[in-house]
Amino acid sequence: QVQLQESGPGLVKPSGTLSLTCAVSGASISSDNWWTWVRQSPGKGLDWIGEISHSGSANYTPSLKSRVTMSVDKPRNQFSLKLSSVTAADTAFYYCATLYCSSTSCYYPGWGQGILVTVSS
Amino acid sequence: QSALTQPASVSGSPGQSITISCTGTSSDVGGYNYVSWYQQHPGKAPKLMIYDVSSRPLGVSNRFSGSKSGNTASLTISGLQAEDEADYYCSSYTNSRGIFGGGTKLTVL
DSSP states (O other), rough: OEOOOOOOSSEETTOEEEEEEEESSSSSSSSOOOOEEEEOOOOOOOOEEEETTTTTTTTETTTTTTTTTEEEEEETTTTEEEESSSSSOOEEEEEEEEEOOOOOOOOEEEEOOOEEEEEOO | OOOOOOOEEEOOOOOOEEEEEEEOOOTTTOSSSEEEEEETTTTTEEEEEETTTTTTTSSSSSTEEEEEETTEEEEEEEEGGGOOOOEEEEEEEEHHOOOOOOOOOEOOO
16 A cells, blocks of 8 residues: 655745655555645645646646646655745645546545645744 | 535534535536545544545445535445544546545534
8 A cells, every 4th residue: 555755844934945755655656646745724624736647747736836846756756846935825734645547536545644834934 | 626515514423324515516526436535533644435436445434435416426424433523525636636625524422
């Protein structure tokens, strides 16, 4: 069963860049799954940020598209999220997840434990 | 795409059944069988409970079931137990983008 683990700074200064990494175990990042980032502001619901395939093809939510970059590191079996020009509104728990998608099925079978990132000076 | 619509809260007594609805559009919930449901306990990551509208992953209790009619999907939990108290999120996938519902807080009275 795939396991995911987020890592990165828990505190980022306003206008800075949030950088997180998700280590994948139990599956190859070169599989057909898509690798996803979801965030959750404290006390709020889940917000889809975007996804990336092993080939580097990425889809981002329109509201963050100008500030988001995702990448894949095949040798290390991990993928990453960068979010630039952050503000307090970007303070949230950030989860990485794997998306299994076929012609008849799409769902997120695996999630990381989440990491709280606070934007503050 | 806007978030899927869920009731903010539902409640039930132990042993009872409850249903949580998830309303989307013909472009997401109504157009594909890509509806999934996630359970989230406080401070924990979401956990897959239902996928493909009504399929259960191995290890998930058969007290959890899913269905869909038109643009609305539903999650039913029968024989409520105290451990079921959590937040529940529906999800769909369309146009190369994931969509989540706003979440429903289930309280077991």
